[in-house]
Amino acid sequence: MRVEGSSETAAQPGALGSECVKRVLVTGASGFIGRHTLEPLLAAGAEVHAVSARDAPLDVPAGVRWHRADLLAHGAARELIRRLQPSHLLHLAWYARPGSNLTAGVNIDWVHASMRLLDAFGEAGGDRAVFAGSCAEYTWEPRTHCMEGATPTDPATLYGLAKHRLHTMAAELAPQMGVSLAWARIFFVYGPHEQHERLAAAVARALLRGEEVACSHGRQIRDFLYAPELGSALTALLRSDVTGPVNVASGAPVRVADLIDAIAAAAGRPELVRLGAKPAVRGEPDRLTAEVKRLREEVGWSSSVGLQEGAARTVGWWRRRL
């Protein structure tokens, strides 16, 4: 056990790994995905260190140790990791501003920052890492069922390309440094803490305010995962010894309109939804779904929160905050 200082935690049932509690560093911890990982990691008995360029949100679970650092700054990752000596790393930090995240040049900076992070983690003796990849790494044919190792990686966006290049480089570096690396290909996610501009949040917030909401035709087929479930899936993946790309998704594809309808039903305002009032985004596939065999059989995790339940919880969360 590589815990430094006096902050050791007694092993608990459900601890990370098989023998002992581990020290986990979560990057991007204040982000939409990151904040959903903190509870499951604590529940797994880990000593949880969170890093973000922002201050800790007010609702960070007790027990999480917050570190403020800009991982794009030279030396910041190395300094933090030397100090903390984490055994586990869950790397979620990235540029995520809705509207420009798929095309912004800073995606390239994050490739470099992420490689430095992995390098520092390996140098400090880290054992196990999970990095966030994306369904945007796969080819976006009109109908794509994404299967790790089989579906071509041919990204349509700079974001997807940057994640893909990072995966290629990181998968080569990790074993050289003795790091076991899994690459979580995350699909579509909705739930509490979502950026206001993104689909589910925008629909829920508009309907709760009694406003009409203009949507595309809604016939696109996608895999949506309820964000707190993503947090537990990533925790399960980190605790496993599965390496390489793993789709992290519900495995239950639905129409975009189904998600919108579920939110509208939970909000009690289906009459305010205007399907077809906006054009669909050009270049995005009609059908983009996830094969979740690796996640289910090798990692041993599967989704149990259905669309209606996830939508109801999401709307409830927004209702308390409007």
Added chain:
Amino acid sequence: MRVEGSSETAAQPGALGSECVKRVLVTGASGFIGRHTLEPLLAAGAEVHAVSARDAPLDVPAGVRWHRADLLAHGAARELIRRLQPSHLLHLAWYARPGSNLTAGVNIDWVHASMRLLDAFGEAGGDRAVFAGSCAEYTWEPRTHCMEGATPTDPATLYGLAKHRLHTMAAELAPQMGVSLAWARIFFVYGPHEQHERLAAAVARALLRGEEVACSHGRQIRDFLYAPELGSALTALLRSDVTGPVNVASGAPVRVADLIDAIAAAAGRPELVRLGAKPAVRGEPDRLTAEVKRLREEVGWSSSVGLQEGAARTVGWWRRRL
């Protein structure tokens, strides 16, 4: 002077820097641009170390020490630089395959590799670096006269974007590491050793074989620099203490057809040129020219080889090799 071992060289007139001969590492030394820098660096009295993923070409000037390394491989740059302790670094290595160089994802890998290189150079106490940038970093409006610090950087290609992000990150890192960094924005280049698929080489080789050559309309205005001149311009820039972006170009814009005509005249086969037989590349500007005030006034270098002379020398070089 940080020269290691027994290979010190006596200071000579024209040595790099003002006091003493320096040890220079040139990356991408086997490439089209790299090989034109070796003679001028030697002539400047430098101890010249060349690195490339390939073996030394047969015609490498005597005195150049050749190192084979793949700078994309983790640790390769650090190991080489620790061993050599160069005071100067001329970083030209990049992915340069004609046809795919503007769009290939490996451009992103080179950003990371270049940052690692700069980091290793700074850690080893390096003083002065010149990195190869590109006119592709600038916006490509239909008519763009590129001026450092004034013309927007809004790259139209992944290659341009990758160079631009590297510049941004490197310009931030270099002063933190005590490295003086100039960023050479290279425009259009022709001359000996050019890849066969590129314009001047393709035209010269076809005409010398007595074959027709299909060209676009040729009315695009560009800044062409004769490759051996680029080698001496980069050497002058490395020897200067100018930092930041510097256009490296002739300052004498011409029509693409002028270059083709000059090559055809030198080859004695103007009747084989078919201007307008091929469409122009979409998305490339009508006019893309370089302001060379910084190069001329701050670096003190200017072009003296005109298009006719450069074309004649280029054709002569190919004639001896067909």
